[in-house]
Amino acid sequence: MGRIGKYIREGQVWGSVFRHGIPRDRRTRAMAVLTNVFLHLHPVAVRKSGIRLSFTWCMGGLTFFLYLVEVVTGILLMFYYRPTVEYAYFDIQAMRASGITLGLMRELHRWGAHAMVISIWLHMLRVFLTGSYKPPREFNWCVGVILLVLTLLLSFTGYLLPWDQLAMWAITVGSMMARATPFLGAEGPGAAIFQIGGVPLVHLGSDARFGLLAGTMVGPNALLRFYVLHCIFIPFVVSILIGLHFWRVRKDGGISGPL
Numbered sequence: 001m002g003r004i005g006k007y008i009r010e011g012q013v014w015g016s017v018f019r020h021g022i023p024r025d026r027r028t029r030a031m032a033v034l035t036n037v038f039l040h041l042h043p044v045a046v047r048k049s050g051i052r053l054s055f056t057w058c059m060g061g062l063t064f065f066l067y068l069v070e071v072v073t074g075i076l077l078m079f080y081y082r083p084t085v086e087y088a089y090f091d092i093q094a095m096r097a098s099g100i101t102l103g104l105m106r107e108l109h110r111w112g113a114h115a116m117v118i119s120i121w122l123h124m125l126r127v128f129l130t131g132s133y134k135p136p137r138e139f140n141w142c143v144g145v146i147l148l149v150l151t152l153l154l155s156f157t158g159y160l161l162p163w164d165q166l167a168m169w170a171i172t173v174g175s176m177m178a179r180a181t182p183f184l185g186a187e188g189p190g191a192a193i194f195q196i197g198g199v200p201l202v203h204l205g206s207d208a209r210f211g212l213l214a215g216t217m218v219g220p221n222a223l224l225r226f227y228v229l230h231c232i233f234i235p236f237v238v239s240i241l242i243g244l245h246f247w248r249v250r251k252d253g254g255i256s257g258p259l
């Protein structure tokens with residue numbers, strides 16, 4: 001391997017990707033990292049105390065890993081799942097019955113989702129307990145809060161897709177919260193102030209719950225809407241925000257360390 005490795009590293013292909021080799025001293029290493037798109041994702045140096053397992057609990061990394069598991073298994077499920085009232089329930093049952101291949105994918109996706117919700121809360125708890133939300137990291141804390149809300153929304157929208165009794169009633173009850181949204185929910189505080197000529201603008205047919213379900217009750221429109229939110233819209237925003245989150249960790253001076 002030694003001579004072959006040397007041959008590869010000194011070849012034109014390797015040199016066109018890694019212009020500066022893998023330098024050992026810190027200054028040239030910084031140069032190599034900054035001029036390579038793959039290497040620049042990693043910091044040139046990290047504080048040992050900051051990446052100790054006892055400090056980070058690795059919960060941010062685990063949350064990211066679980067997100068990747070969800071994306072990969074989710075894309076595979078999309079090949080077989082049809083978001084219509086006729087097929088949704090039976091497609092999931094068929095996947096579960098198919099055993100080791102799709103059945104495993106489906107269970108990985110479901111259990112991975114539960115695990116991600118737990119790990120993101122633990123990550124937030126760790127960041128709070130170590131005071132890592134304080135300046136200069138307060139903006140990244142806010143990005144994290146949006147990521148938390150979106151992760152819970154991913155979990156919520158995914159819950160409807162099996163189209164079984166649990167899904168229908170959980171979403172029926174859960175979406176009632178949207179009806180109680182301040183100003184935007186028909187039964188929320190402040191909704192009554194939006195009126196034109198005495199006619200309320202925020203009512204059961206126009207409020208936040210209606211927007212979420214594309215109707216006044218859980219039905220085919222809600223299934224399609226949740227599917228698009230779950231598979232395209234929310235993952236798209238989450239992916240961009242995770243990129244921003246990581247970039248900010250770097251720009252805020254790397255992972256904070258014990259005080």
Ligand code: HEM
Nearest residue numbers: 056060061063064124132137140141144145147148255256
């Ligand atoms: C998809 C969700 C998230 C992912 C993938 C993620 C990932 C990460 C990773 C990998 C780190 C590096 C340090 C570590 O692993 O602990 C980190 C740091 C951080 N995260 Fe998150 N995070 C997420 C959600 C959140 C949430 C919900 C919050 C808080 C509301 C948050 C706030 C922060 C802050 C302030 C830091 C800097 C901490 C420090 O410097 O010690 N993140 N995140």
